[in-house]
Amino acid sequence: MNPPDDGVRAVEAVLFASEAPLTLDAIRAHVGDGIDVRAALAALEADYAGRGIELVRRGERWHFQTAGDMAHVLRRDREEARKLSRAGIETLAIIAYHEPVTRAEIESIRGVQISKGTLDVLMEAAWIRPAGRREVPGRPLTYATTAEFLSHFGLASRRDLPGIDDLRAAGLLDLVDLAFEQAEVAPEDDAP
């Protein structure tokens, strides 16, 4: 490694010491305005490419983490992350690919009602959040994913969601015609 300049070192130290991923502004608040944070991040990204530690961008935030191919030396004594139910995984995927999306829209895509617990579990994991109301009759609440979601699943942005461009091109992410589909599938649906 070539010893980096003090600006790069400062950004490196701040990211290394931080307990959570940091935005450009948060980094700048620590290292001061005299440092080109963007350039320092680019330098660090290059410096760490191919090492056992990597600098990654998750949403608008940056952090260091171990390289993905090192999982085998790290995993042994870790608890496996709590397994999400199938309903939970599908609901999370639907929110991530369609956000902001209402509960009724999620239910329409899955063809079943969502149990209350499903959204709660995703909120508790801090992967989804309420994202305002849709200005349609009933003003239903919409849901969207969070910065923690991107960070947890290793996505630089929602554009990194696997296959999202193809799905959109195929029209599979278009908003659902709710009135029609609910009438068709579940006329006795007593969902709230």
Next chain:
Amino acid sequence: MNPPDDGVRAVEAVLFASEAPLTLDAIRAHVGDGIDVRAALAALEADYAGRGIELVRRGERWHFQTAGDMAHVLRRDREEARKLSRAGIETLAIIAYHEPVTRAEIESIRGVQISKGTLDVLMEAAWIRPAGRREVPGRPLTYATTAEFLSHFGLASRRDLPGIDDLRAAGLLDLVDLAFEQAEVAPEDDAP
């Protein structure tokens, strides 16, 4: 940085993700016997020399930490503008008009006791300073204003402060009723 070999990368990742400094044996338990941990540590030590992160040995244990000279960026001072309390501004005014003045004199002029905190705040703001002791029984400390006081309030000297007649002409002594009633309602209002 030259991309290191997988042995070095594995040791790097294990040290990074560890909750505590690790011994050679503990590292070896993670990365396996096929890796020369000692050589990997030497390589890492060289790689990180002069960076914002350092590999350090504490006794028989190894870990990464931020470089010592980067401590200043990990701590960020944030300035918060705060308005001086009524007790604070009155005390400051009395000191400015009567300096040097003892605490007992300030209290006598204000007609209300002042808390230690009030003077502390004015000292913290660097607007007042201790100005020697009065040669009377008990030798009480006196207070006076500072150059910072003059500059903060845009005064060339203390003589620029309006006199009592000026105050009366400006109607500032007519505040009496309101001020008096408030003082009566809250005679112990003395927080800084």
Next chain:
Amino acid sequence: MKGTVPAYMKRFCPAEVCSTIAAMDDDTLTIDIDGWEGPLDLLLALARAQKVDLRQLSILDLVQQYLDFVEQAKRLKLELAADYLVMAAWLAFLKSALLLPRDPEQEPSPEELALRLQLRLERLQAMREAGARLMAHDRVGRDVFARAAPEGLRTVRKSVWQAEIYDLIAAYGRVSARTRPVMHIVAERPVMTLEAAIERVSRLVGQRIDWATIESFLPEDATGGFRKSALASSFLAALELARRGKVELRQQQAFAPLYVRGTA
């Protein structure tokens, strides 16, 4: 039949689903529909069993399979949840609409309905695959790890005290005013003095023959505070004149009207 899955049922349902079909008693089987997440899920499972791209799917075949499945379930006295039967009814309608001669009035057309069903299956399938791919990503705490013991970043708050010159001067004005000798001035108020009342009552009482209320001795234009003052002074005047023997006073009871009459 107890505890076994008929061969013809296996044809229609994926292995993991069929394993949840269990014998409840001799002639009733119950399907644990937790295995399927609703009729759409079952339809998708059946569609995937056709082993073709969902876009090449024969909706008619799929509909027939679903209807067969529900028929078999009925024959076996399987208890299906209501939404499965609702879906069956709708699919039966779709099937007949697709097979019968076209009713040009019908909107949307059966082909359109079939297309939408296919789209829904595709969409569910896409989300299911997306979820699986998402879960397979490098996940923090499973595949990649953040630093376990970061030093942490600290923010130290420092107060910057603020005050304006006006605040300072006004504060001194306030303190000075507060501690300066206070002079009390009583504002002038309209009153009727006792002397004036005695003069007035003794003059008026001479002009009257009979009992008159004390109020009738007040000036007609007396209002507000002046009237109260005049009433109080006139009352005192009446007492004083009674003491001198110039007037008589009469009152039926407490708070009743007070009458005054000259003694002359």
